[in-house]
Amino acid sequence: SSAVCARARNTARSSEDMAGPFGFDVGVELTPGTLAAAGVTLAIVLLVLYTWGPKGAKGTSTSRTAEAMGGSPRVQAMTSQSLHSSDCWPGGPKMQYAFIPSELGVLEANSERPWPFENEHCSGCFLPMHRPSHDKALDKSADWRYGHVFKGRKRIWEMRLQMNFKHDVTEPLRFGIELEDYVPLNAATRRLMGITVAAIRSMAGDDLYHSIGDNPKQTEGELEKPVFSLPLWAFDQFIVTPEGEEPPDLTDPHFLQFGFRRTDDRPAFMKEMNEMRLKAGPTYTFAFWGISQFLDGIQWRIQKVVPFKPIDFNLFCGTPPVHIMLYTLDQNTTEKRHLQSRKRYYFRLAFWSSPKPPTVEKLRKLLPASVDATYGRALSKTMPSRGWGGDFARMFACCTPNGR
Numbered sequence: 001s002s003a004v005c006a007r008a009r010n011t012a013r014s015s016e017d018m019a020g021p022f023g024f025d026v027g028v029e030l031t032p033g034t035l036a037a038a039g040v041t042l043a044i045v046l047l048v049l050y051t052w053g054p055k056g057a058k059g060t061s062t063s064r065t066a067e068a069m070g071g072s073p074r075v076q077a078m079t080s081q082s083l084h085s086s087d088c089w090p091g092g093p094k095m096q097y098a099f100i101p102s103e104l105g106v107l108e109a110n111s112e113r114p115w116p117f118e119n120e121h122c123s124g125c126f127l128p129m130h131r132p133s134h135d136k137a138l139d140k141s142a143d144w145r146y147g148h149v150f151k152g153r154k155r156i157w158e159m160r161l162q163m164n165f166k167h168d169v170t171e172p173l174r175f176g177i178e179l180e181d182y183v184p185l186n187a188a189t190r191r192l193m194g195i196t197v198a199a200i201r202s203m204a205g206d207d208l209y210h211s212i213g214d215n216p217k218q219t220e221g222e223l224e225k226p227v228f229s230l231p232l233w234a235f236d237q238f239i240v241t242p243e244g245e246e247p248p249d250l251t252d253p254h255f256l257q258f259g260f261r262r263t264d265d266r267p268a269f270m271k272e273m274n275e276m277r278l279k280a281g282p283t284y285t286f287a288f289w290g291i292s293q294f295l296d297g298i299q300w301r302i303q304k305v306v307p308f309k310p311i312d313f314n315l316f317c318g319t320p321p322v323h324i325m326l327y328t329l330d331q332n333t334t335e336k337r338h339l340q341s342r343k344r345y346y347f348r349l350a351f352w353s354s355p356k357p358p359t360v361e362k363l364r365k366l367l368p369a370s371v372d373a374t375y376g377r378a379l380s381k382t383m384p385s386r387g388w389g390g391d392f393a394r395m396f397a398c399c400t401p402n403g404r
Contacts, residue, residue, distance in 0.1 A: 087112075088145045089138060093355045095130045095157070095297045100323070100348040102367050109297075110145050114162070114250045121346050124163035127250040128351075131156055133296050148253060156296050158289040159324075160250040161347065169278035171328035173346065174209070175288075176229025178323055182213040183226065207231050209338060224337040229327075233273040235286045237261045243281035250285070259285065300353040313356075320352035321362065 088094075088110035095109035099117050107115050107128075114125035131150045132138045142151040149158060190212075197210050213226035232238070239259030241247040248258050262269040278284060294304055300320075301310040314320070326347040329338060350366055352358055358366065 089132055089135070092132065093134050093298050093353055095128060095351060096354050096357070097128060097349055097351045098321070098366050099126075100345075100350055100366065105367055109157070112145065112251075114160070117347070119345070121167065121344065122163045122165045124161065124347075125250065126162075126347075126349070127160040129158045129160075130297055133298050146251075149256070154293040155289040156292045158287060158292065160255070160285070160287045162247060162250060162283060162285045163346070164283055165278055165280050165346075167280050169328060169346075171331060171344075173232055173278060173326055173328055174229040175232055175234045175326055176209070176227060176324075178228075178325055179213070179226040179318065180323070181225075181318070182215055182223070183318055184215070185212060211338065214337075222339050222341055224339055227338050229325075229338070231274060232276070232286075233262070233270040235262070235273070235288050236290045237287040238273065238276075239285040240276070241283040241285070243283075247283035248285055255287075262290070297351070298353050300356045319362075320356055320358045321350035321366065322352065324349045324351070 088108075097107045097109070097115075098105070099107075099115075101119075104115065109128040109130040111127070114127040116125045117123065129146045129149060131147075132144060133156055138144060139150075142148060150156075197208075201208050207230060209227065209229050211224055211227050214223040216223055237256070237259055239248055248255055252258075260269060260272065294302060295313070296303055296310070299310070300313045302313060303310040313322075324347075325345055327343045327345045330342040330344070333342065335342065350358075357363070
């Protein structure tokens, strides 16, 4: 993999983590009516924070060089086991991932080195980090790999991505989420969703794309999957390293001081990202954490958004896995939908929590044929019961990650 994770020669800016406006949690029974109201609030609050967020604290920018921080080894190739344990903490639940297409099998968060990937358009590496939200004592101690990243911050997880493009990217690159299957919605839910999306679009503008997908019973030909996407300014941090220079190591303790963060200067960040031209040669590094304090991946729940008890994530996404993607669209058509045939995927990842994994059938489709059958058999014995239902509960099913 040619885009690798070493040290940086980039100026740095730092700012405080985003502060959440909600911090209460009371025991209220979740009925379809309350879930509908929660869904509206959830979408508005998360997207406001996701796209706009508060401005960072005004202070002094910090500059560091690779020489000042010392070097780090390049990412090492991973073996082709079916499950790559991060060994970050013994036992307990973990966040798990799989690239699409997958050659490495099941990966876990908090690995010692980033996971490499490569496809026809780019190569790079990916480092997902997640705090031990299931263990308050361990979390508070910060005595675990990457504990220093989360200490004193509200974020629950952070994703770091580094890419080298094999060709210039001539169409706008979008960052989004996509579901595999269409989720039927009733008329009331559609109206509520329409009101919410209109409110979000009034703030985010026409750059926001949202679709509940095509109903296979009512649509002939190719179907659009449920999708929600935004331009690259949805990321929280970016670094551009010129060709010939060393890009930042994704595991560097000073990583958050590199490059440019959205909370430093939101309008300037968005302008810079919109005007950035992605080319073959430089290394592009991105980080995303802005809404993480509201989405606990390990416990697979939404929290701190509305004054109810935490909500099972499956109520909004259907069933795992959830997919994150970076893609462009073929513009040589009059078609406006984000159809699979129009998409060119630069990065595509499925993720889930180990206590709430995908079905064995989905894993067989997702993972390579070489996946150890033992892993599949063990998984089938621990599968949680399905049956999360209700249109109201899934009214924002398309507002969670997925890929083609």
